[in-house]
Amino acid sequence: MANGTYLNRLAAQPPIRFRPRLLLLAAFLASAPLYPPNSYLMLRFAPNVSPAGDFLFAMLLSCFATALAILLFSAQRPSWPGFETRKGRPIATGCAWTYAAVLVAIWILLAAGYRNVVLFAALGVTAGACMAPVIMRWVRLYLMDFRSVMFYGAIACASSSAVAWIVSLLSDPFAVAAEGVLAITGSVLPLLFGIEKCTHETDEDAQSVSGIENGGGGFTGSPDAESPSNTLTGLASSLRTFLSIIWVPLLGFLVCSFMMAAYSFDADVGAGRSEYTGAIVASAVVVALCAMRLKSPFVMLIDRLAVPACVAVSIVLGSFPTGTTLFVAGAMLVYAPLALLSLFALSSLVAMAEAGEFPLPFVFSAAFLLSCAASLLGMTVQANVPPDVNLGPYLWVVLSSYFCIVVVHLGFVAWQQACSTDDPDALQDAGMRNEGETDTLHALQHERIVTLANGYALTKREREILQYLSLGxxxxYISKTLFISDNTARTHIRNIYRKLDVSSREELLSLVNGMK
Structure with a gap:
């Protein structure tokens, strides 16, 4: 093995394959009514809020109810793969066509000046119920390594913002036609794409974590358990573990959903909106980071460097006096850190589904449910605030409070790692060697681990964790990098110790180093 090859693979940065079909996600995002700039475009046709507002509110309520139903069903039947089954595909196909037809009908009715609150609310309920299978199809198409998800997600985010921006500048007939084409392209075309086989944990891996203690992670018990109390207990345990893995970026995504539904930080720059500029800038940052070749896990680069840096820049720009050029720039870029956190959170959710600790329907429905709740809260706040009250300063307090949470969490993690007893000597020794020597040792270490894993019949996930353990x-760190819960990582480590017949990290390292 060439020097450095093993280290680069361990850093989880495989080459990004060009998959142009994934970029069609931009069409889905640019046409989604729940994307706030699109809802503002709808209100352009109905300035008195109703019936466009009734359509959006009904759609959000329907999405919330659908996500809750999928979450409860997934908790009761963890083996359910979603709508990618022989019986589920016709449902997904029907939902995709219905969703596209409803969006086309809504835009035509708005352009024609038709006003019927009951009809618009009914169409909103229908669109919300049909939206979930379409999103789940897109999530399956994006099941790949974290860096690739971030890359294609960033391009789709920037493209959708640019497309939505352009559509908002068009005259009414062209805007309606563009939204109809985008709706069909983004929801129906994914049905034509085949789902590539994803790399999940093998059955052996699933069995190896089935003995996790209560409160530990993943779903427990029989997949077909019918006891409501057992289902609710397992659901609460799974949600607790799910949130423990991803709560900081997910909270940022929820804050973003709430703020975008409640207020737009517009500035006097023509037709520009802060949602567009923030998403484009955040996406550009992600694409630039994806292009870098690093010997550290990409998730750590985003979590420990990119997010805090983007938050710091936003705080500095927002502290300038009102009306100054830098303050206006800060207002236009206020959503940049939130867009970056949203990309991070959504990519992490996809990576969690790909890792296999949680079923994809559970991951999707839990995140979608929380997002709908945040958007409903933001829409409710916007509807009940008097017109003479400026929400901007109040929402800036909300945003700053979240930024404070990010900084405190970053400091806590650094303190936790500094006080950790996990292998400081191994990491320090590795850092004292030059790059060529380190790569050579890693290549030799990899050969030893392959021999050891083959001899003791370790599963694929256990081999991966053993590689990290051998480096100290x-x-x-392992759970953060592999998007699994800390309890699941510890369970895998215990299984590795049991199979290798060792009782401590020192014995494990001695066994690895003693391999010929």
Whole structure:
């Protein structure tokens, strides 16, 4: 093996394959009514809020109810793969066509000046119920490594913002036609794409974590358990573990959903909106980071460097006096850190589904449910605030409070790692060697691990974790990098110890180093 090859693979940065079909996600995002700039475009046709507002509110309520139903069903039947089954595909196909037809009908009715609150609310309920299978199809298409998800997600985010921006500048007939084409392209065309086989944990891996203690992670018990109490207990345990893995970026995504539904930080720059500029800038940052070749896990680069840096820049720009050029720039870029956190959170959710600890329907429905709740809260706040009240300063307090949480969490993680007893000597020794020597040792270490794993019949996930253990990393770092819960990582480590007949990290390292 060439020097450095093993290290680069361990850093989880495989080459990004060009998949142009994934870029069609931009059409789906640019046409989604729940994307706030699109809802503002709808209100352009109905300035008195109703019936466009009734359509959006009904759609959000329907999405919330659908996500809750999928979450409860997934908790009761963890083996359910979603709508990618022989019986589920016709449902997904029907939902996609119905969703596209409803959006086309809505835009035509708005352009024609038709006003019927009951009809618009009914169409909103229908669109919300049909939206979930379409999103789940897109999530399956994006099941790949974290860096690739971030790359294609960023391009789709920037493209959708640019397209939505352009559509908002068009005259009414052209805007309606463009939205109809985007709706059909983004929801129906994915049905033509085949789903590539994803790399999940093998059955052996699933069995190896089935003994996790209560409160530990993933779904427990029989997949077909019918006891409501058992289902609710397992659901609460799974949600707790799910949130423990991803709560900081997910909270940022929810804050973004709430703020975009409640207020737009517009500035006097023509037709520009802060949602567009923030998403485009955040996406450009992500694409630039994806282009870098690093010897550290990409998730750590985003979590420990990109997000705090983007938050710091936003705070500095927002602290300038009102009306100054830098303050206006800060207002236009206020959504940049939130867009970056949203990309991070959504990519992490896809990576969690790809890792296999949680079923995809559970991951999707839990995140979608929370997002709908945040958007409903934001829409409710916007509808009940008097017109003479400026929400901007109040929402800036909300945003700053979240930024404070990010900074405190970053400091807590750094303190936790500094106080950790996980292999400081191994990491320090590795850092003292020059790059060529380190690569050579890693290549030799990899050969030893392959021999050891083959001899003791380790599963694919256990081999991966053993590689990190041999380099001195602990369960916290491993769980963060592999998008699994810390309890699941510890369970895998215990299984590795049991199979290798060792009782401590020192014995494990001695066994690995003693391999010929």
């Amino acid at each position: 990393y602990g369960s916290v």
